Amino acid sequence: MAVRDRKNEACKVVTLDSPAAKIARRVNGRSERRAKLGLKEASGVLWSVSDWRTFNVSTINRIGADLVHLHWINGGTLGIPDLRKIEAPLVWSLHDIWPLSNGAHYLGDDFDVGGEVEMRKVTIERRVQNAKEKYWADLNLTWIPLSTWMAEQVKSSAYSYSYPVEQIWNSVPQSIYKLGNQKEARKNLSLPLEIKIILFGAENAFEDRRKGSDLLVKALESLPRRQKDNPDTAMFLSFGGDGKERKLSNGYTIKDIGRIEGDDSLAALYQAADLFICPSREDNLPNTCVEAVSTGLPVVSFSVGGLSDIVVPGLSGCLVPPFSTELLSQAIQKFIEGELRYDRDEIFEFALNRFSPERQVKEITKVYSGALGRFKNRLEL
Numbered sequence: 001m002a003v004r005d006r007k008n009e010a011c012k013v014v015t016l017d018s019p020a021a022k023i024a025r026r027v028n029g030r031s032e033r034r035a036k037l038g039l040k041e042a043s044g045v046l047w048s049v050s051d052w053r054t055f056n057v058s059t060i061n062r063i064g065a066d067l068v069h070l071h072w073i074n075g076g077t078l079g080i081p082d083l084r085k086i087e088a089p090l091v092w093s094l095h096d097i098w099p100l101s102n103g104a105h106y107l108g109d110d111f112d113v114g115g116e117v118e119m120r121k122v123t124i125e126r127r128v129q130n131a132k133e134k135y136w137a138d139l140n141l142t143w144i145p146l147s148t149w150m151a152e153q154v155k156s157s158a159y160s161y162s163y164p165v166e167q168i169w170n171s172v173p174q175s176i177y178k179l180g181n182q183k184e185a186r187k188n189l190s191l192p193l194e195i196k197i198i199l200f201g202a203e204n205a206f207e208d209r210r211k212g213s214d215l216l217v218k219a220l221e222s223l224p225r226r227q228k229d230n231p232d233t234a235m236f237l238s239f240g241g242d243g244k245e246r247k248l249s250n251g252y253t254i255k256d257i258g259r260i261e262g263d264d265s266l267a268a269l270y271q272a273a274d275l276f277i278c279p280s281r282e283d284n285l286p287n288t289c290v291e292a293v294s295t296g297l298p299v300v301s302f303s304v305g306g307l308s309d310i311v312v313p314g315l316s317g318c319l320v321p322p323f324s325t326e327l328l329s330q331a332i333q334k335f336i337e338g339e340l341r342y343d344r345d346e347i348f349e350f351a352l353n354r355f356s357p358e359r360q361v362k363e364i365t366k367v368y369s370g371a372l373g374r375f376k377n378r379l380e381l
Helices: 019-035 039-043 057-063 080-085 115-135 148-156 182-188 213-221 263-272 287-294 305-309 325-337 344-354 357-380
Strands: 068-070 090-094 141-145 196-201 234-239 245-247 253-256 275-278 299-302 317-320
Touching (some): 019 115, 080 115, 090 148, 090 357, 141 148, 141 357, 148 305, 182 263, 213 325, 275 287, 287 299, 287 344, 299 305, 299 325, 317 325
Parallel strands (some): 068 090, 196 234, 196 275, 275 299, 299 317
Antiparallel strands (some): 245 253
């Protein structure tokens, strides 16, 4: 494995940090930051240019790998021109839209950023377009979109260049994310036993606009007002935020428990909950939802991105038209009142088959074999 920043000694990892690479990252990174100044704040979308050489290709080629599997290459890991210099066939798991776009990592819902920032956006788009057209038209590359939605984005992108497309769902460690004893999980987490627990979570849960926390708040504030004299029927928890408690206008609160450390602790939280809410404006194959259904936890989400690969209506949850906070609120209320019911055993079996590591390994191995075969045939021409 080759990474830009090595954080542990858990596996054999090569760090892409040669002196030349460090200089290139410092100089070009500074230039890229100036080019993007104000763009993320104006559009709500992450942008990368990455049209410069990183000097990391020599390290990759020196490893002598038979095949190189790319994931996320920005931030000075690899640049657009570098891919053509890699001496092995490439496969690329698409975690966001950047490889298919003119610089944005997500499609977003507002690209009219206006003024001077709009000029920066146009300049970035032209730089990325020119680089991808120059360097990517003749690669030995196989795309691996993680969701059906991402596969559709590949097929409609000008930068897919008719390279093979093999859609493969990511997996989760199913020895950890599995059915559990809800009562025991709640006792261990000091959570109430009798009421329904509605869960929301994401990295930077209340800061990343794409994750839709503002839409969730609107939906929850549309629920019937909390009656202080009556016992609560539901509580609302979140994780991945700032650890603060948010009071809603109808008397309810969202209690954020902050960052969860470790898969075991996160799996226990899913096992303790009754429903997971994913109010994302855009998502590919969100890990939180895959983890949730793997513990048998139903998911309610907007029908966007790859969520329909995880949320099968009537089986593993409910899909709501984007971005109706009223309909999202109604779905949550129906669940609290018992009108929407799901079988955790059935959800677990569904996830066990769709998101298993064994299935993923089998499918990726097949992709590797095909990529290596095409590369061999190309060398023989």
